Amino acid sequence: MSPVTRVLVADDQELVRAGFRVILEAEGDIEVVAEAADGEEAVRQAALTRPDVVLMDVRMPVLDGLAATERILARPDPPTVVVLTTFDRTDYVYRALRAGAAGFLLKDTPPSRLLAAVRAAATGDSLIEPRITRRLVEQYAEPEPEPGVPERLRSLTDRELDVLRLLARGLSNAEVAAEMVVAETTVKTHVARLLGKLEVRDRVQAVVLAYESGLVRRGSG
Known part of the structure; x- marks a missing residue:
């Protein structure tokens, strides 16, 4: 049951x-x-x-x-x-x-x-719907001007940064997997690891952080 x-x-x-x-x-x-x-x-x-x-x-x-x-x-x-x-x-x-x-x-x-x-x-x-989240975050997030990888995200590997950028574009796990040509289970592993490293509760907070830190800019993707 x-x-x-x-x-x-x-x-x-x-x-x-x-x-x-x-x-x-x-x-x-x-x-x-x-x-x-x-x-x-x-x-x-x-x-x-x-x-x-x-x-x-x-x-x-x-x-x-x-x-x-x-x-x-x-x-x-x-x-x-x-x-x-x-x-x-x-x-x-x-x-x-x-x-x-x-x-x-x-x-x-x-x-x-x-x-x-x-x-x-x-x-x-x-x-x-991830794309609704993206539009909402883009409207209100105020990115910090910072060259390169923002300091708050430097604990992430290059692969995890790629996953975060795709999540911020509004892609689902399956769509991220297709974009990166990997298994969806691999994407889920990357997502779990980046959430832990960033000390955020879920992917929504991770997307907020991606925009506020300046990793992703409004209208990108």
Whole structure:
């Protein structure tokens, strides 16, 4: 039997929370362990219930979703946080990704996409369309002017730098493998190693770092 994914839904709209609960709990492998109507309650419930995944609204009273995300991810062995948005505040979404959120979902996303994203988040897989991430990061990242390989990335091998550049262009693991003419398992190994060396949680944060450090420039590729 597959393990059950435990989810915390944080949104200030009761109807949104109820709708998500109905969709998620219709599946046998997902359980909504708690709800929160504001950021403070989300932080408390995350500590009490220890969910695998937090669906976090960006706009909430008392404490906003960004601050709540930062607090939750600062705790030992934190859950994966997925930001919920109407996408009219892309700057906020970027800040949430930079703070450590694993990705984002539109609030009007189809049920099938919501379920797939929750399952992906629970297993550490890619959550969002890489090209959307790229456009978002390009819009807000401010590269540091630095010749050669940026200092923050000098622990990476040439091969790992190549992989990071391709990830920043929005390529999936399979597309990176095809571009580099290697097996997809080899790409996954490179990705795991570069995440460890850069001390980032996931590929989204790695892409943010690639742009902010100046390894990749806006509109490249």
